[in-house]
Amino acid sequence: MKRRAMIAAFLAVISSPACAAKLSGPPRIVDGNTIEIEQTKIRLSGIDAPETDQICLDTHGQKWACGIAARDELIKHSNGQTWDCHTTGRDEYGRSLGSCFIAGEDVNAWMVRSGWALSWGRNIHIYAVYEVVASHAYAGLWSGAFITPWDWRHRNKGTIIIGASSVPTDAQELLLGSALLSDPPSPECLIKGTVGGNGERIYHVPGQFGYGQIDMTKKRGERWLCSEAEAEATGWRKAAR
Known part of the structure; x- marks a missing residue:
């Protein structure tokens, strides 16, 4: 009970108004869901993009660096423009959790709608509809087969591989092999x-x-x-x- 109380207190602190802020400026994009504005690291909330070392399978069943592609597509979409971010709370690595916008467009939603991230977290329902749109359009990651970013970090031989259409029969060997x-x-x-x-x-x-x-x-x-x-x-x- 004591441990649960400590966890609850910690969550209350990181999600409190004291952790809230508004930041604006052209960001330095670290990966598909992490940016930095004014030396503040921001983790885009409600979504999860592949790690930069993540490998996926394309429409032909060939391996490709989808994590780097997700980051680069976000860089391309940003194109040096000013972002407006609203942050509330922090994650386990001390990054501020935020929703960001470019000229009023929700960047978090754009990442999911374009197939470069998945809806994720306690507010998974917020971007779930965009995930459906991306899968139906075979956009981004959905063009082939892949492991969800949260499963990729802890993958093992039993990890599920998903895709918008079909998953190649050799997907397990290609994406879960020791080498x-x-x-x-x-x-x-x-x-x-x-x-x-x-x-x-x-x-x-x-x-x-x-x-x-x-x-x-x-x-x-x-x-x-x-x-x-x-x-x-x-x-x-x-x-x-």
């Missing part, structure tokens, strides 16, 4: 994130001691990261050496 992330999903994503025995998330950049000895196929929690900004925004700490 999937032996190589980075893109030449720009060379940072290695590893999880220690105590659950601490540590990242190593090329040139650091021991970088070359890290085998990215050993643990499911390990992942490739595309920038130190992305690593730090999602709870990773840089290795001391």
Whole structure:
């Protein structure tokens, strides 16, 4: 009971008006659902986009870097424009949770409607209709087969693979094989994130001691990261050496 009371108190604090703010400006886009405005990291609320190291299958059943594509499509859509964000609360990594708009257009909704993110969280119903629209149009991730972003982070042999039409018979092998992330999903994503025995998330950049000895196929929690900004925004700490 005491633990539940502590959790309830924590949730009350992070969702309180004291955590609310309005921010405006052209953002630095970290990934498909994380941006930064005025040095404030904002996690787009109500949606979940694929991690930058996430791999999906295209309409022909071939692997493609859908996480990077989601980020790049958001960058393209933003096109240097000013965003207006309304934040309330914070997530487990200290990012502000917010709804953002470009000239009145809901960016969170656009990501789901365009197929680059899924409706997610306690307010999943808010963007669910846009998810249906995207799947019917075979847009973005829905053009082939993929793992939901929240399942990708904790995937195992029993993880479900979904798609708007059909899922290839070899999808399990392609998206859940142990050697999937032996190589980075893109030449720009060379940072290695590893999880220690105590659950601490540590990242190593090329040139650091021991970088070359890290085998990215050993643990499911390990992942490739595309920038130190992305690593730090999602709870990773840089290795001391």
